[in-house]
Amino acid sequence: MRLFKRRSEAIEVSVPVEPEPAATLPDPPGTDARGRRSVADERDYLLSLITPLPAFGMYLLDAWGTAVCEDIIADHNLPDDDLVVVAGFAVRADDLSGADEPGGAKLRLRDDDKVFKVGSAVPVHAGQPLPAGADAVIAESDAELNGTTLSVTRPVKSGDHVRWTGSEARAGVPIMRSGQRLDARSSALLALAGIDRVLARPRPRVVVLSVAADDPQRADVESPLLAAAIKADGAQVWRVGNANGTDRELQDLISDQLIRADIVVVSGELSESTQLCRVVASMGLMDLADVALEPGGRIGFAVVGEDEIPLVLLPDEPVASYIGYQFFVRPLIRKLMGAPVVTQATVNCLAGGELRGREGVVTVRLGAVREQQGEKVVVPLGNPEHPRLSDLVSADALVVLDEKGPTVSLGERVGCWLLDD
Structure with missing residues (x-):
């Protein structure tokens, strides 16, 4: 009989490890009896796959043409004083109610910058605060000065040639709303408020290239067409032009562009067996779809590279690629910009x-x-x-x-x- 038992040997138990599921794009929309997605479903699906670019502070000129990303509130009235608009004479409008009658109206010029007394006037220049007591200004050309007597032959209304306090913007009221496009006129109003920077999203960086592997000598029509359309929509554009060569050369070419791209737009032959689709599919996740749209009824989408840069595939026919751009790519670029409306107005x-x-x-x-x-x-x-x-x-x-x-x-x-x- 043993006094001591032998120590049990450790038994290794192998536990099967479930492999991580392969990454995929979200489920695509349904199709019709002919396997085609609707235009609206496909557009909304593609829009769901990208997010707007992050916003940061930009100088007004750099942000021109982009959408601001916050409400911009006036912290004081604009202007903060009643201002004279033209050089002339500050008056009380009631004193000139009968100026168009025979003999006109006579006012006495004062030198104390106040217009409280009946029948008084004060000389003023454009841009200065309106003298106390005055509520209108007569232009120099509409009055005749003789010594200290001012002769006026036409009446004025309260507010004539005056810019009232807060007439441009009121304190606490938004000057611009989030999502509103910054243009030259709104830039001027912001400058008046002393604002030289706004929170805005940068212009999307778009790389455009065309692939014609089957016919390298064919004129590249699509990439100049698409690049110009994208630039007109406010993005930064780099056009690579016609790409051809081996699969590896095409893959390297696309990979080299990702460092400077927020989105890549490629035109080429779109079937799963073609070089373009084969190479893009090897670089990331790709979705190739038939859409109920004529012309331009085939489109591809992929996310490629470590940073998962979106890449859109358009047909290699100019009219079809242009229509595909208008229906699908333009909304994506506008979403990257943070524009509130991404579709074309009808x-x-x-x-x-x-x-x-x-x-x-x-x-x-x-x-x-x-x-x-x-x-x-x-x-x-x-x-x-x-x-x-x-x-x-x-x-x-x-x-x-x-x-x-x-x-x-x-x-x-x-x-x-x-x-x-």
Whole structure:
């Protein structure tokens, strides 16, 4: 019989470790019977995948054209005194109520900068505070001075040539609202308030490139077109141009751009087997979708690199890529900017010709807008089946026919997106 038991040997038990699930993009929207997503669903899906750029303090000139990210409140009245607008004479308006009668009105010039006494006036210059007791100013050209007597032949109203306290902005009232675009005029008002910086989001940095692996000699039309449209929308743009070469060379080219990009826009052939889609899919998470939009009914989205930079894939046909930009990329850029409205405004025009849509598809036609008898009339351009680049050049509107497949007859109203790039 053993007095001591042997120490039990440690038994290693292997516990299976569940592998971490592979990262994926959020579930995409549903599709129709033909496997296509709706335009609105796809746009909203893409918008859900990005966030606005962080805001920081920027000088007014640097922030021009961007949306401010906070309410800017006046901490004092603007102006903080009643100010004279023109050189002339400060008066009481009641003293000149009969100035247009024969003989006019006579006022006595004072040298104590006060206009409390009936029939008195004080010489003033533009920009100075309004003398006490005065409520109007007569311009020098509207009065005749003889010694200390001022002759006036026309009446004035209280407030004439006066900028009242708080007439530009009142203390405690917002000068600008969060989301409002900073333009030249609002910059002037902020400067009047003594504000030289605002909290704003920077202009998105966008890299544009085109991939033509199957035909390196083909003229690169899409990247100049897209780069100019993006710049017109207020972003900083770097155009790389036509990219071709091996998969590794394309991957290196895209990777090199990520350090200076908030978003990358690439045009090329969009099918899963093409070099562009193959390379982008190897660099991160990618979603390739058919959308019920003609032309421009295919679009890709990916997040690539360590910083998960968004990358949008557009078709390698100029009209289709431009329409894809207007419907999907422009809203993304505007969201990065923090703009409150990311979609195009629709303007109703009279149809200058018959327009046919297709049921279940958003159909886009190129159009030229003309003014006729005070109405905007849009004239369809080109062949709807095969729109040409020259038609796009001549167009200043996109005619948007919704999924109901309407036929719009001559003279009926139709929704248009006006182009200003």
